[in-house]
Amino acid sequence: MTRPRFDFDKPVNRDNTLSAKWNYVKESVGVEDALPMWVADMDFETVPEVKTAILDRAQHGxxxxxxxxxxxxxxxxxxxxxxxxxxxxxxxxxxxxxxxxxxxxxxxxxxxxxxxxxxxxxxxxxxxxxxxxxxxxxxxxxxxxxxxxxxxxxxxxxxxxxxxxxxxxxxxxxxxxxxxxxxxxxxxxxxxxxxxxxxxxxxxxxxxxxxxxxxxxxxxxxxxxxxxxxxxxxxxxxxxxxxxxxxxxxxxxxxxxxxxxxxxxxxxxxxxxxxxxxxxxxxxxxxxGEEWLDQLMSYIDENRRYAVGFIEARLPQLKVYNPEGTYFLWLDCRSLGLGNQELEHFLLHEAKLWFNQGYTFGKEGDGFVRINIGCQRSTVEEALNRLEQAVHSPVRQG
Ligand SMILES: Cc1ncc(COP(=O)(O)O)c(C=O)c1O
Missing domain, CATH: 3.40.640.10 (Type I PLP-dependent aspartate aminotransferase-like (Major domain))
Incomplete structure (x- = not known):
């Protein structure tokens, strides 16, 4: 049986949920309004039957x-x-x-x-x-x-x-x-x-x-x-x-x-x-979860196409690696000419983006970042707009 389409565009509020990704931004990176696209969890509700199974089990007491x-x-x-x-x-x-x-x-x-x-x-x-x-x-x-x-x-x-x-x-x-x-x-x-x-x-x-x-x-x-x-x-x-x-x-x-x-x-x-x-x-x-997963991956695939297309067209100085799986983008920012600490500071303070810093994946990751696109398209759009603005800002250009 084919199920109705899941609405992965629907934002889910993660405030006050003890979410490591969303609820400790200021404490973790010192910037209140940095958009969290780091640790590997997604901003989507899971399969409905999973929620039901947990609730059913919880009922027992x-x-x-x-x-x-x-x-x-x-x-x-x-x-x-x-x-x-x-x-x-x-x-x-x-x-x-x-x-x-x-x-x-x-x-x-x-x-x-x-x-x-x-x-x-x-x-x-x-x-x-x-x-x-x-x-x-x-x-x-x-x-x-x-x-x-x-x-x-x-x-x-x-x-x-x-x-x-x-x-x-x-x-x-x-x-x-x-x-x-x-x-x-x-x-x-x-x-x-x-x-x-x-x-x-x-x-x-x-x-x-x-x-x-x-x-x-x-x-x-x-x-x-x-x-x-x-x-x-x-x-x-x-x-x-x-x-x-x-x-x-x-x-x-x-x-x-x-x-x-x-x-x-x-x-x-x-x-x-x-x-x-x-x-x-x-x-x-x-x-x-099969139908849910197939729809999820179609959605993330669209995020991937959108993001890769955006970066290639509007930020051609950065090199994005087109993933075959996972919900990560691996982005080479070395052309910005910043050291690891400077890149981290630039992304958090200028672009207001919290990505995983490439250097944490070994020295082969120096000058790279990992971006989590397991999120609503609107989040991906917002992030890339912030990135483009920061990279093209007169301060940086100057
Ligand atoms: C390759 C890899 N292994 C393991 C994990 C984490 O596994 P767990 O949360 O089950 O310890 C991750 C999470 O991002 C991962 O990317």
Whole structure:
């Protein structure tokens, strides 16, 4: 049954909701009226059935320790098969409150202090922290730009992964912040090299449902049985359905030994309990959220086209990378000639825009910003107008 169109243009007031994105602007960045387009949550209400499932569960009034139902697992399994053609077994699914938490757990499970862990900057900042806070060594395989798009540097990857010191590769696919969906061939080359050198792959696929047509997501573990046996796949309904505050993610580990090691690392910090509302929301989202998600991604795709077109036409001195997935734009502002601190200050104080600063994604992000376009079109329009005005202001030009 086709559902009515969801109205993603409708503004939703987020005042006084303890929203990290909206309610602490002054405290966080010192500017009251900076438009928040930073952290990865969206300004849209979730799937109606998710809201109903939470309300139904809340009606009961007892919120004690809780387990996961068979229907919960079935919803995850059906979703992965239908959306990504990946057949998941119930026994492979284990848990984490969040994917970042799972990354830290995986590092503790599969490495010892001093081991090398490979990542591909510019990349999601907690990847760096998961490594450094566990006293491991960060090994960088920066993405490179070829014909205007980011690609993995496979020759460098081969060198680094074969160096003997790398024990783990943390892959970000779809890639935050550059918005690439790596092709099966790119993934295959990296995965084969990891297998050859005994490097375990942690594949952070939290953005795997947020795709622009005709791009497809290839679950890393779906490529071959050998890949499945060497991979920890981090998934969650949180980015897809805007549920980050419900602390519920699903970590899929086909290899029994790796899964036991992961679970043991969770046990060491007594990380066992589940969020009762997160479970209800996750199941309802995967069961009923498909039509909503398809409409959402059409809407964000329009945001993407609008923003990329605007920047290319009216701010041609900036270079925007056209994403294949996620709800981020990665914008190269280096032509403005500002250092990182100056760029941040300019955007907050002159343009009144709160974007994620590129340098937080590694030094490859110096002079860049990440813009969250998971919001009403009117917000995107307002932001780009502010940016254009600030860049063209007589003070800057002078
Ligand atoms: C690549 C990536 N991994 C993990 C997360 C956060 O995951 P969680 O909130 O489940 O810890 C994000 C959020 O933006 C992300 O972009």
């Amino acid at each position: 007892i919120y004690g320790y809780t387990a996961r139902s068979n229907d919960y697992y079935e919803a995850i399994i059906d979703w992965n098969l239908k959306r990504h053609g990946w057949k998941v077994d119930k026994n492979w699914i284990t848990h984490s409150p969040g994917v970042v938490n799972a990354l830290f757990t995986a590092v503790r499970a599969f490495t010892k202090p001093g081991d090398g862990i490979l990542i591909q900057p510019p990349v999601y900042p907690p990847f760096f922290r998961a490594i450094s806070m566990n006293d491991c060594k960060t090994v960088l395989n920066p993405l490179k730009v070829e014909e205007g798009r980011y690609v993995p540097d496979l020759a460098d990857f081969a060198d680094k992964v074969g160096s003997g010191s790398v024990k783990l590769f943390i892959l970000c696919n779809p890639h935050n912040p550059v918005g690439r969906l790596f092709t099966q061939e790119e993934l295959r080359v990296m995965g084969e090299l990891c297998l050859k050198h005994g490097v375990i792959v942690i594949s952070d696929e939290i953005h795997s449902d947020l795709l622009f047509k005709p791009h497809r997501h290839v679950p890393f573990a779906s490529i071959s049985e050998a890949f499945a046996q060497n991979t920890v796949v981090c998934t969650a309904p949180s980015k897809t359905f805007n549920l980050a505050g419900l602390s519920t993610s699903n970590i899929i580990i086909p290899n029994d030994e790796l899964r036991h090691r992961y679970d043991a690392a969770n046990d060491q910090v007594a990380q066992k309990s589940h969020n009762i509302f997160g479970a209800a929301a996750c199941e309802a989202a995967y069961r009923h």
